[in-house]
Amino acid sequence: MMAQEDKILQETPSQTVGPYVHTGLAPWAIGLDVFKTDIGAEIVGPKSKGRRITVSGRIIDGADDLVRDALIEVWQANANGIYRHVEDPKFGELEKDFRGWGRAWTNFETGKWSFQTVKPGPIKDRDGVMHAPHLNIWIVARGINIGLSTRIYFVDETDANAKDPVLNMILPEQRRQTLLAKYRDEKLKTNDYVVDIALQGDHETVFLNT
Amino acid sequence: MREYFARDHARHPPALTQDYKSTVLRSPKHAPLTLGQTISEITGPHFGQGDIGELDNDLIRNFAKDGDPIGERIILHGRVCDEGRRPVPDALIEIWQANAGGRYRHQNDGYLAPLDPNFGGCGRTMTDDAGYYRFQTIKPGAYPWPNWEPSWRPAHVHVSVFGHSFSQRLVTQLYFEGDPLIERCPIANSIPDLRTLQQLVAPLDMDTAQPSDCLAYRFDIVLRGRFSTPFENRLEGS
Numbered sequence: 001m002m003a004q005e006d007k008i009l010q011e012t013p014s015q016t017v018g019p020y021v022h023t024g025l026a027p028w029a030i031g032l033d034v035f036k037t038d039i040g041a042e043i044v045g046p047k048s049k050g051r052r053i054t055v056s057g058r059i060i061d062g063a064d065d066l067v068r069d070a071l072i073e074v075w076q077a078n079a080n081g082i083y084r085h086v087e088d089p090k091f092g093e094l095e096k097d098f099r100g101w102g103r104a105w106t107n108f109e110t111g112k113w114s115f116q117t118v119k120p121g122p123i124k125d126r127d128g129v130m131h132a133p134h135l136n137i138w139i140v141a142r143g144i145n146i147g148l149s150t151r152i153y154f155v156d157e158t159d160a161n162a163k164d165p166v167l168n169m170i171l172p173e174q175r176r177q178t179l180l181a182k183y184r185d186e187k188l189k190t191n192d193y194v195v196d197i198a199l200q201g202d203h204e205t206v207f208l209n210t
Numbered sequence: 211m212r213e214y215f216a217r218d219h220a221r222h223p224p225a226l227t228q229d230y231k232s233t234v235l236r237s238p239k240h241a242p243l244t245l246g247q248t249i250s251e252i253t254g255p256h257f258g259q260g261d262i263g264e265l266d267n268d269l270i271r272n273f274a275k276d277g278d279p280i281g282e283r284i285i286l287h288g289r290v291c292d293e294g295r296r297p298v299p300d301a302l303i304e305i306w307q308a309n310a311g312g313r314y315r316h317q318n319d320g321y322l323a324p325l326d327p328n329f330g331g332c333g334r335t336m337t338d339d340a341g342y343y344r345f346q347t348i349k350p351g352a353y354p355w356p357n358w359e360p361s362w363r364p365a366h367v368h369v370s371v372f373g374h375s376f377s378q379r380l381v382t383q384l385y386f387e388g389d390p391l392i393e394r395c396p397i398a399n400s401i402p403d404l405r406t407l408q409q410l411v412a413p414l415d416m417d418t419a420q421p422s423d424c425l426a427y428r429f430d431i432v433l434r435g436r437f438s439t440p441f442e443n444r445l446e447g448s
């Protein structure tokens with residue numbers, strides 16, 4: 001174990017966001033007009049480079065019912081695998097209008113969430129290890145006591161996925177499938193990816209302790 | 211590169227807390243996969259003053275139509291720092307809450323207490339260079355909710371925080387000193403240890419209260435801290 005001698009205070013404990021999360025984190029979802037800027041609306045701007053994609057899906061509970069009151073956030077690198085953060089060594093090469101963070105909620109009727117973005121590039125970690133293109137995901141809702149973290153990878157990145165160090169840690173191997181966004185249309189392979197997130201059940205998504 | 215301290219899950223609520231009914235079908239059954247932090251976890255979104263409006267941290271005025279909202283006027287304030295007691299400047303804090311009667315401005319809230327035409331119930335702000343933040347609002351009311359049996363939530367404010375990395379992301383709830391409903395609440399008590407729960411109970415702060423205007427409550431927030439010395443990044447088990 002790593003020594004934690006620099007730890008003087010203890011992290012504030014988590015609590016569920018409850019059923020009314022939209023009032024605070026997505027007032028636009030319920031027609032509540034308080035703030036001028038919707039900070040979570042645009043992951044990328046018009047000048048951001050890369051392949052424009054939509055990633056969408058549903059969130060399913062342990063009874064196979066739709067979770068219609070969840071909030072979901074994405075954090076991602078740009079098409080060249082760069083994060084908008086000072087600790088990314090290539091931070092300076094980013095497009096000005098690329099933010100890389102966004103927020104969505106599951107639709108009150110259909111239970112569907114979606115992000116419009118660009119497909120991230122492969123990411124070189126600090127130790128030189130390459131990670132396959134992925135979206136970092138964080139999910140909160142009523143009944144979720146602490147935010148759930150996971151990643152979404154892409155079905156068309158067969159080679160990169162096979163070498164990805166996080167995917168390769170997942171056993172049994174078939175659970176890796178739970179993180180894979182597939183083409184909505186397998187034949188046409190348009191820019192439309194889908195992935196369902198299962199909180200529980202036979203196809204429970206792999207969540208990460210980050 | 212410096213990593214964040216591992217999260218101490220014994221201090222957070224477990225995914226499944228039987229007394230809080232909604233967790234039964236929404237709690238993963240598999241243990242989460244533990245990663246060493248990669249660049250995807252030590253980075254995270256950065257917000258600026260440009261993202262925030264002037265009245266965003268004033269819930270008394272940010273939705274007011276023809277007067278002030280009804281209720282007890284309060285200041286909520288405090289400092290955000292990390293586990294190494296380093297202040298966290300530029301942290302985005304978003305809050306939401308019920309009005310003084312215990313009713314949320316939300317289409318799914320059908321509680322019989324009325325909406326307040328002058329109260330929206332959401333606010334946001336950024337911490338300053340010393341990690342300090344401040345909101346002005348109305349003290350929320352307690353409200354009933356369906357659980358295994360009808361229950362009551364203590365007065366609370368939901369608090370969402372972004373630090374400097376996505377792995378510091380945190381959402382919690384602030385409770386008020388002296389509220390007898392806290393110890394009866396299945397959500398508050400999803401936190402296994404009573405002393406840890408005390409970290410969410412904001413004490414009355416008479417030094418900050420404004421004479422002839424409002425009371426104040428102090429709520430300091432601690433985010434995950436970081437090792438001060440760099441070391442090799444490594445995925446656990448590799």
Ligand SMILES: [Fe+2]
Nearest residue numbers: 018363366368
């Ligand atoms: Fe609440």
